[in-house]
Amino acid sequence: MLDQESVDIGKEPRLVQGTLFDKAELDRLAAEQRRWEETTLKQSLERMPEREHLMTTSSVPVKRVYTPLDISHLDYMRDIGLPGEYPFTRGVQPTMYRAKPWTMRMFAGFGTAEDTNARFKYLLQQGQTGLSTAFDMPTLYGYDTDHPMAAGEFGKCGVAVSSLADMEILFKDLPLDRITTSMTINSPAAVIWAMYIVNAEKQGYPREKLGGTLQNDILKEYIAQKEFLFPPEPSLRLVVDTIEFGARHMPRWNTVSISGYHIREAGATAVQELAFTIANGMTYVEAALQRGLKIDEFAPRLSFFFDVHNDFFEEIAKFRAARRIWAKLMRERYGAKNPRSWLLRCHAQTAGVSLTAQQPENNIVRTTIQALAAVLGGTQSLHTNALDEALALPTEKAALIALRTQQIIAYESGVANTVDPLGGSYFVEKLTDETEQAAWDYIRRIEELGGVLACIQNGFFQREIAESAYRYQQEIEQRKRIIVGVNEYVMEEDMKVPTLYIDREGERVHLERLNRVRRERDQAAVRKALDNLSRVAEGTENTMPAIIEAVKAYATLGEIMDVFRAVFGEYTEPAVF
Structure with missing residues (x-):
């Protein structure tokens, strides 16, 4: 904790070993909190009960009040x-x-x-x-x-x-x-x-x-x-x-x-x-x-x-x-x-x-x-x-x-x-x-299951996320969570806002440029660069220099990625139940 001398104006704070709070003061606070719960809080709850389901978006319960008792174990320099x-x-x-x-x-x-x-x-x-x-x-x-x-x-x-x-x-x-x-x-x-x-x-x-x-x-x-x-x-x-x-x-x-x-x-x-x-x-x-x-x-x-x-x-x-x-x-x-x-x-x-x-x-x-x-x-x-x-x-x-x-x-x-x-x-x-x-x-659970790649294959991540998403949606449908305008304070008339529209003219312009690139580039240079990329991908060299050379030759994104598809194969996700 910080002693009184250290917090005087103009003096450098001096850290005393341990937590920020004196044990005797914590004991006194605990007693005061019990008194408060038995008197002030009890009388308030009798007049006006608290709302239910008070928790974070991730369903972590939120306490009524937090005090130094909740962080008494923290060491300031170590943890904060x-x-x-x-x-x-x-x-x-x-x-x-x-x-x-x-x-x-x-x-x-x-x-x-x-x-x-x-x-x-x-x-x-x-x-x-x-x-x-x-x-x-x-x-x-x-x-x-x-x-x-x-x-x-x-x-x-x-x-x-x-x-x-x-x-x-x-x-x-x-x-x-x-x-x-x-x-x-x-x-x-x-x-x-x-x-x-x-x-x-x-x-x-x-x-x-x-x-x-x-x-x-x-x-x-x-x-x-x-x-x-x-x-x-x-x-x-x-x-x-x-x-x-x-x-x-x-x-x-x-x-x-x-x-x-x-x-x-x-x-x-x-x-x-x-x-x-x-x-x-x-x-x-x-x-x-x-x-x-x-x-x-x-x-x-x-x-x-x-x-x-x-x-x-x-x-x-x-x-x-x-x-x-x-x-x-x-x-x-x-x-x-x-x-x-x-x-x-x-x-x-x-x-x-x-x-x-x-x-x-x-x-x-x-x-x-x-x-x-x-x-x-x-x-x-x-x-x-x-x-x-x-x-x-x-x-x-x-x-x-x-x-x-x-x-x-x-x-x-x-x-x-x-x-x-x-x-x-x-x-x-x-x-x-x-x-x-x-x-x-x-x-620790991920490591015990063999690491991230193993958890991708065994469906651990997918199951965890699916269960969380389902629980959250159920809480909305059961009105344990209020989403303004969706399950509370709903309005009959729609609020219209302008939206962006992608027209076909832009696609025509883009395709004309793509076709022009394919016509005007050095086809032999493209073929050479893609063949070299395939060789590098099949080995252990860093692929970036070969990718850069293919790009300089104006090989297209699809052509370059097709080289990798041919060498690496395409991935199909295993079914998760």
Whole structure:
């Protein structure tokens, strides 16, 4: 605890060994709490009983009141500490947002490369501070837009990218050495990254100056999002190839964003999201170590991506617990010496699954609460969902409202003026501790079952998420959870909002460019590059240099991914009951 002398004005706090609270004072508080329960509380409950089913979004019961008794076991320096120092509970930087706000990275992408380039420029003009790229479904699955499997999906959930020619337009006239770019791509991540690198170099930006993040988290695809192509083992190899290439050639790039977002969107609880994400991160670390990389060579460029749901305090606790768990793993299990390797740096996105088609303007309020939780939790960058995203891709106006939400929090709310302003809250510290312990329990279970790859094959993750999603839906249907506008405060008349429409003209323009690329490129160079890529994929070399050469020759995304399909085969998920 801190003694009286240490808290006098102008004197340096002096830590006394043990917890923050004197045992005699705790005993006195326990007696006072019993008195309160037998008198004041009892009289209040007789007049006005409490509501039922008071719990977090993840169904963790919430106590009536939290006091020092709930955190009396915590050692301040061991469990909480100071910002920018181990265990980073209070944040990864000493000054956090007092130096500069988080990166406002609005997810954008639709239609053609031209459409999305214009949206990027609009958002940057409105004060966005980083780019985040969404790709359409054919691109996510590694198909060119004219493939039969791509029919009807052009540009609907992101931008279509079939070749380097599209990438050249997508990032035209953007200062790639001064902004960071995030790309939400997984199975074809190495190919899309290669296109970004080659385009930047053609524009005069050397690869070592490029900063950004590649999502590239294939493990969560098997667990939740299901946009996998190849079996887990070769897919993991491709991720490690990018980690190795980034460590050697691109010091400012985060080559994998270990993503809990999609796990949460599939129906996981906050604890499951945290535990499964950390377990995936451990798998990437161990695969990179097995490759021969040193932990401090690549760990500082690992990043994370979390969902932010409606339960304000639970989400804050999740971020704080995540930093503590990762720091312990990096320093104590994997032996990292560089303090930057201990940092869990993360992007956050407000919960798409929480948005409702009913009364969609209510989504502005939901997003605001979630964004505030992410900031109070200490995120490094943030995307705020638009009010219309339960209906379609966001319109320009809806995207602007979402960006303004972040700017108002940053510059008008005052929450960015001090570091970890909810640190020391009895409730937040207790919830952080409970969240951490519950996540460790899951991590141990995963390890006992053979690790992440084994749990993908045996269906552990799928069953856990399915059960959580079912329980949550039942609670809504039984009105144990109120969703405004859905099962309470319902309005008869629909609230109409404008939605974005993807027309066929953009698809025609895109296909004309794709056909022109195929006609005008050096066909012999393409064939040579693809043959070389096939040889490399069949062996053990890093695939990134061969992918880059194929991209330079204007081999298309589908052609490159077809090489991997031929070598690795395609994955069919086992049935889970």
